[in-house]
Every structure is written in C-alpha cells, then in structure tokens.
Amino acid sequence: xxxxxxxxxxxxxxxxxxxxxxxxxxxxxxxxxxxxxxxxxxxxxxxxxxxxxxxxxxxxxxxxxxxxxxxxxxxxxxxxxxxxxxxxxxxxxxxxxxxxxxxxxxxxxxxxxxxxxxxxxxxxxxxxxxxxxxxxxxxxxxxxxxxxxxxxxxxxxxxxxxxxxxxxxxxxxxxxxxxxxxxxxxxxxxxxxxxxxxxxxxxxxxxxxxxxxxxxxxxxxxxxxxxxxxxxxxxxxxxxxxxxxxxxxxxxxxxxxxxxxxxxxxxxxxxxxxxxxxxxxxxxxxxxxxxxxxxxxxxxxxxxxxxxxxxxxxxx
Numbered sequence: 612x613x614x615x616x617x618x619x620x621x622x623x624x625x626x627x628x629x630x631x632x633x634x635x636x637x638x639x640x641x642x643x644x645x646x647x648x649x650x651x652x653x654x655x656x657x658x659x660x661x662x663x664x665x666x667x668x669x670x671x672x673x674x675x676x677x678x679x680x681x682x683x684x685x686x687x688x689x690x691x692x693x694x695x696x697x698x699x700x701x702x703x704x705x706x707x708x709x710x711x712x713x714x715x716x717x718x719x720x721x722x723x724x725x726x727x728x729x730x731x732x733x734x735x736x737x738x739x740x741x742x743x744x745x746x747x748x749x750x751x752x753x754x755x756x757x758x759x760x761x762x763x764x765x766x767x768x769x770x771x772x773x774x775x776x777x778x779x780x781x782x783x784x785x786x787x788x789x790x791x792x793x794x795x796x797x798x799x800x801x802x803x804x805x806x807x808x809x810x811x812x813x814x815x816x817x818x819x820x821x822x823x824x825x826x827x828x829x830x831x832x833x834x835x836x837x838x839x840x841x842x843x844x845x846x847x848x849x850x851x852x853x854x855x856x857x858x859x860x861x862x863x864x865x866x867x868x869x870x871x872x873x874x875x876x877x878x879x880x881x882x883x884x885x886x887x888x889x890x891x892x893x894x895x896x897x898x899x900x901x902x903x904x905x906x907x908x909x910x911x912x913x914x915x916x917x918x919x920x921x922x923x924x925x926x927x
Contacts, residue, residue, distance in 0.1 A: 614925030616713055617772045619706040621926065623714075624760070624776035626703035627722070630696045631753040632784040636660040637686050638746045639819045643811065644679065657682045659815055663788045664694055679739055688734040696749060700726050715763040718756070725752040771868045772924070775861055779917050782857035783910065785844060788819055790906040796841045798898060813840055820844060820852045841902065842894040854909060855889045861916075862886035876923035881916050885909075 636659075643656030657677050661667040666685065669692055674681040689695045704726040707719055729749070737745050757777075764770050789796065795812045813835045817823040822843065829847060830839050848855045865879040897905045920926075 612768050612772075615927035616710050616769070617924050618921065618926035619709045620713065620769050620772045621776035621920070623703050623706035623710070623722070624773040625780040626699045626706065627753060627756055628777050628780040628784070629694065630699035630703065631750060631757075632780070633664050633686055633694060633696050633699065634746055634749045634753070635821065636664050636788075636819050637683065638743070638750070639815050640682065641679070641742060641746070642818070643815055656815070659792075659812070660686065662791045663819060665787060666692060666694055679742075683737060683742060684734055687737075697729070700729050710769075713769050715759070717763045718759040721752075721756040721759040725756060728752075766867075768868060768871050771864045771871070774864045775920065778857040778860045778864075779913060781852055782854055782861075782913050785820055785852050785854055785857070786906050786910045786913065788816060789841070789844060790903060790910065792816055793903045793906060796837045796902060798838045810835060813837065816840065816844070822850060822852065825850060838894065838898075841897075845897065846889065846892060846894060855886075858882065858886040858889055876919075878916055878919035878923045881912075881919055885912055885916065 640656040640660030643659070657679075658667065660682065661670050664686060670682070670685050673685065673689075673691065685692050685695065687696045690697065692698065704722050707714060707722045711719060729752075732745070760773065764773070792812060796816075814823065817826050817835075817840065826835075826840065826843055829843060829849070830836075843850055844853050846855050847853050848859050850856055861882045862885075865882040869875045869879050
C-alpha cells in the first residue's frame, strides 16, 4: 500500500473519532451548565469542555465571554479552531475522498453525507433549545460512520491503518481528559461527601468518555470513587475508551500488520511495549508514581507511536 493511502486511512479515522470526542465534551458541558449546582463557579462546565478539548487558549484569544453561543461556535463550527467538529468532519471527508477506491461505498456515503448535511447547517439556527438534538445528530452520524467501517471494510492493511488512527485518537482523548482533571481523581478525594463539586466532575469525566452507565456495571456498588474511576479509564480493558483497551487493539493490529508485510517495524514494537506496560500496571503503582506524571508520559508515548508509524510506512 502506498504511504499516502495509509496516511489518508489513518487520518480519516482519527478525524472521525475527534469529531465524536469534541461533540461529547460539548454535550457534557451543556448538560452541566443547565443544571445549577451550589458552589460551582459560573462557566465551570464550559471551561471543562474547552480545556479537555485542548481549545481553551484558542477560545480566549478569540472571545471575551464564556457563553454558550461562543463555546458552541468555537467547538463546533469555527474554521479557526483546528479541533472543531467542522474541521474534523471536513478533513475526514477529504481523506476518505483521497482513498475513495480503497474504502467501501457504504463507508464513503456515510462520511460524505455527514459532511454535506453538516455543511448546510446555519450556526445561527442552533439555539440553546436546538443544541441537544443537534449534538445527538452528530453523535449518531459518527456512530453510523464507525458502524459502516466495521461492518463493510475488508480486514487488510488498510483496515489496520484505519484502526490505529481511531485508537490513537481515542487514547489521546481519554488521557488528556484525565490529565486535565487528574487532581479530582486522586484517592484522597474518595472521602469527600456526596453532592460535592468533585463528585459532579467525576460524572462529567465518565459522561465525556461514554462510561457513566458502564461504570455502574463494572463496579457493583455503583458509588462513584476517584480510585475506581481512574482504574476504569486507565486499566480496565473491557472499557472501550480506556487506555488499556485502546492499546490492546493497537497491539493486536500491529501484529496483523507485521504478519501482512512480513516485517516488524519500530512503531509496531513500540505499540507492543506500551500495551505490555499497561497490562502489567496496577492502579496503586500509578498513584505512587504520580497520576499526572503517568498520564503526561503516556500522551508523549502515544504521540511518539503515531509519529514513528508515519515514518515507518512513509505517510505523505
């Protein structure tokens, strides 16, 4: 496979996953903003969404007021925000178009139709009342695109590069959300009484990572605890957005690529090493090392893997 084809497939999936992640962050911010919680400062939930999306500094440079309309425009529709849903959907569509003959009709139509319908939306028409339905539409379209990919694409090297793009982006998103909120996930916070600000932040983290209900299935007592939430999102492989789950997939896909090409590249070994480290870790070890330090190190390794993969397979 040509390097530029592998690159387009990798980034097609990364941008699709990014659009979904940013949409969920805004959804969590909106949900929190409409629920009045005693003791929480004005704009806390919008700050959560912007910070976790890595967009706070860009937003502050463009807007003076932390308000629903401004946050929505910046995270969803802004052409100036590299991480906006608009830019992610457009880049995903452009990458898919570049490899139109390498993907299925079902996948192309799902991605292309999503972009066309999104581009026809007038940002001014998305009022506060319409925002939840619009965000739900974006999330549903992204699930449709992901379903079309998983159910129709041939399991060849192109599939491998696409999967790696998806899980690299997902791992990055999970790690960054946890790292921006790491202080509320320290074990000492487990003694905080119900109804505290930290407890609302725990819920926001789980909701942003689609884990609120599955957390209750994984931990039978169903109580939110900082230690359990951190373990759930870092080391529990059955959680689809945990770091361990993402690198379990990446490592397996690296093995498939190695067999497909008959050679092992440095990036594939790096993926195996990261997955092995996560399998061997215990949450108490991570806390002893420092949760913030661990997450910062992981983000660096995840970026290193993506960069090494692009070098090994000549991404254009």
